[in-house]
Amino acid sequence: xxQHSIFILDDEPEIGDYVSTVARMNDFESRYFSDPDEFLxxxxxxxxxxxxxxxxxxxxxxxxxxxxxxxxxFRRPILIMSGMDLKVLESARHFAKAxxxxxxxxxxxxxxxxxxxxVFGRLKASHQLPPTRAEFLAxxxxxxxVLHLQPxxxxxxPLEAGQCCIPLGFEGLVRWQSPTRGLVMPDRFIPLLxxxxxxxxxxxxxxxxxxxxxxRWKEAGVEARLAINMSASDVEDVSLADRLWSRCIGSxxxxxxxxxxxxxSAAMEHPETALDVLTRLRLRGFSLSLDDFGTGYSSxxxxxxxxxxxxxxxxxxxxxxTSSQQTGIxxxxxxxxxxxxxxxxxxxxxxxxxxxxxxxxxSCDLVQGYFLARPLPPEAAEKWWHEHAGGEACPH
Ligand code: C2E
Ligand code: CA
Ligand code: CA
Numbered sequence: 049x050x051q052h053s054i055f056i057l058d059d060e061p062e063i064g065d066y067v068s069t070v071a072r073m074n075d076f077e078s079r080y081f082s083d084p085d086e087f088l089x090x091x092x093x094x095x096x097x098x099x100x101x102x103x104x105x106x107x108x109x110x111x112x113x114x115x116x117x118x119x120x121x122f123r124r125p126i127l128i129m130s131g132m133d134l135k136v137l138e139s140a141r142h143f144a145k146a147x148x149x150x151x152x153x154x155x156x157x158x159x160x161x162x163x164x165x166x167v168f169g170r171l172k173a174s175h176q177l178p179p180t181r182a183e184f185l186a187x188x189x190x191x192x193x194v195l196h197l198q199p200x201x202x203x204x205x206p207l208e209a210g211q212c213c214i215p216l217g218f219e220g221l222v223r224w225q226s227p228t229r230g231l232v233m234p235d236r237f238i239p240l241l242x243x244x245x246x247x248x249x250x251x252x253x254x255x256x257x258x259x260x261x262x263x264r265w266k267e268a269g270v271e272a273r274l275a276i277n278m279s280a281s282d283v284e285d286v287s288l289a290d291r292l293w294s295r296c297i298g299s300x301x302x303x304x305x306x307x308x309x310x311x312x313s314a315a316m317e318h319p320e321t322a323l324d325v326l327t328r329l330r331l332r333g334f335s336l337s338l339d340d341f342g343t344g345y346s347s348x349x350x351x352x353x354x355x356x357x358x359x360x361x362x363x364x365x366x367x368x369x370t371s372s373q374q375t376g377i378x379x380x381x382x383x384x385x386x387x388x389x390x391x392x393x394x395x396x397x398x399x400x401x402x403x404x405x406x407x408x409x410x411s412c413d414l415v416q417g418y419f420l421a422r423p424l425p426p427e428a429a430e431k432w433w434h435e436h437a438g439g440e441a442c443p444h
Contacts, residue, residue, distance in 0.1 A: 052172055053077040055094070057087040057113065058102040058129065063157070067100060067129070070161055074168035084108040088116055096124070098152070098171060103130035103140055111143060118147035125152035125171055129159065135371075138364070173229055179237065181244040187224060188246075188253045195220035195257050197429035199436070200275065200394065200416045203408050212404075212442035215433065217273030219309065219416060220258055221423045238279060247281040255292055261426065262301040270433045275307040275337060280314035284321050289328035307335040307358065312344035319350045330355040337394070342382060352389050359386040363397020363417070370402050380410045387411070401442070419443070 054076045058064040064080040071078040081087035103110030126149055128140050137154040144151045153167045197218035224232040241247045258276045265272060282288055296303040308329060315322045326336055337358035342365045361382050368375040386393035395407050398417030424432055
């Protein structure tokens, strides 16, 4: 019997059969349902199956199915399929997240075999048991974590004639190249670090990777800043600033080139401790950036007490700002708010030139996103820098 099983819900039998066949080709035991009630009762009595659901169905739509899965406390991976545009798929993902459901992937229909193969590959990986403390520690020891680097570039004046932006540095985004699990993206394992009890070891390791990167850059003449991400558990640890600082000593790199990005929700979880930890980091000379702004529920009073120098607007807002007037108004207001609080404002997730132009007219300071470059492996990032620093970074 296969180790993996999947229940597929779609009102169109041809699609159900097709997805089911590709699932079997990928070693899944699969069952297809066209009736949501039958599907839900099968799910309730099968403790290990993951599910694939169509969003548009005549009797019970996909959102209602998600709601019912949440009521059943369904905790296995969910694959969402739909012929609707990506925005609807993203909204469904947000809905699922808000109900503590785990969406492993979203697929636009009609899905090609290649796409489905990739999705089932990832589903198998996420179906594996979570890594243990020992596995994480071994992964650190064996250097399986790699920082991919995504450029951050300034778009506000002064720019030279004809220049669209000035690259200032990179954000380091971790990937886990596991020999047994394959390439694991951060969203899949960062939330598991705290449960495994390795948050501190992990963040120190990421910090060491950042120092090694800056050292390599120094030798290669890459004069870039480097941002790294820290989690909520780091911000709760009052020894963080001293620990990071002691790792800087003797490394020979200018630690003032390091920016530490902390999400709005992490900073606001324990605002008093965060104030302590962040102030110490600032006093040690690290720059601080407030990440994913616009997704949490920050109190502006608390926000302005924290020593951030930069505010990053979440990509869910940026991706909508050309198509939705309301989102545009919110983004513009956040940029003005950031400036009024003396912060530099970064837009993340900029995917096209229209969005970049709009952000420029709103006086946004920096951009980051696929339009400039995807997160790049270390060598490719150095090459990118040599090709674009001081020159033209926007693609034509
Ligand atoms: P984040 O800090 O908000 O990072 C930005 C995420 O957006 C990255 O996902 C990046 O690949 C993606 N992205 C960048 N530009 C675009 C774009 O134009 N369009 C779209 N659709 N996406 C874009 P990634 O690499 O999967 O990282 C996910 C999250 O994992 C990060 O979100 C960050 O919160 C966390 N993370 C990454 N590395 C680390 C780390 O070393 N430590 C900690 N604690 N968290 C990390
Ligand atoms: Ca970040
Ligand atoms: Ca972010």
